[in-house]
Amino acid sequence: MSRWEPDARGRLQRAAMELYVEHGFEQTTVAEIAERAGLTERTFFRHFADKREVLFFGQEALLELFVSSVAQAPEGTAPFEMAAAALHAVSGVFEDRRPWSLERHRVISANPALAEREQSKMARLSEAVGTALRDRNISEPTASLTASSCISVFHIAFQTWIAEDNTRGFPQIVTETLDALKAVTAGT
Amino acid sequence: MSRWEPDARGRLQRAAMELYVEHGFEQTTVAEIAERAGLTERTFFRHFADKREVLFFGQEALLELFVSSVAQAPEGTAPFEMAAAALHAVSGVFEDRRPWSLERHRVISANPALAEREQSKMARLSEAVGTALRDRNISEPTASLTASSCISVFHIAFQTWIAEDNTRGFPQIVTETLDALKAVTAGT
DNA sequence: ACGTTGATGTCAGTCACTGACATCAACAAT
DNA sequence: ATTGTTGATGTCAGTGACTGACATCAACGT
Incomplete structure (x- = not known):
């Protein structure tokens, strides 16, 4: 058997999410997160650059999905x-991740520092899509305008999806938001 | 005469900018900024919420300019x-502030934490414009889509203006960027 | 003359984050 | 089987951002 319990990173993520929900982001110390995960504070910082980043570990996959989609679009x-x-x-x-998305969104919205990190992630997505377009x-x-518009639509559609009663699915909301954007810039 | 040297906040802003340019953001401590301004660290934090905010203290005026413009647009x-x-x-x-904007932009771009704060300020602008539209x-x-598009154009036009040789003025770049956005969403 | 105000100073404390070094199961090479 | 290496973790001491509580004292109004 292994020397350590497996999935230290996952345990840290779950512990952090739980504690942020229970006591709020600012009231939670990194030491508490580490303790709940059965690890030390130092190990937390080996897995995540800072206390906020623990909630954003997965963004990389999303980014690559965006980028590879742009890369694979047909010629012309x-x-x-x-x-x-x-x-x-x-x-x-x-x-299939709506409940989790909802909880995560609530935690992030409740704290300015976390909201700031999320905006930073959105900007990073936009940059990446811009580069893919170039x-x-x-x-x-x-390229930059298209990328910004794309991420704006994503962001606004996401918020709509989170806010409403799951009557429309996310793909449908995205489609309708895209159409609304076209209408806006067309001057309607 | 007054008990204190006047314009403590301005002195702190200038001292911070100087030191961030001279040694970089991370290598500068708040104590150093305060010392150069002839004040104490504690006083710095009475004027600015954190070490980054000192570079963003004028954003409020910009926000109000955006918002009041939207508020004053003719009916219909x-x-x-x-x-x-x-x-x-x-x-x-x-x-008339191009040199200052350029220097500030260089400092901010050189540091991820400052770039993050700038993105956060842009998001705040977008929110405010969205509210003004509502x-x-x-x-x-x-409303949200229009606001996002507006701030995207502002941001991209600003970066263009900073990057190029001041051949085009900022208002002209804004106009051309707006036209480019229309072209993008029209599918050209 | 006197009380109030407000910008600043002083000081002690918490906590995010970092660098340097130690540990020790697992695994590979011999 | 012995030995050496690796890599995830622990330990510890430090720096610096930020906060709360209390002190100071010119300016100003009464």
């Missing part, structure tokens, strides 16, 4: 269509 | 036109 696709395709590819992933020979400022 | 203006009007109103303010009876998701 218009930039906005590439972004839309990426959005649709991504939107399927969340369906790799498809889209020039500036079209 | 389309949402996107309200946002465009706000952008044009704001874009004039930066012309106050003009624009419904969701149009």
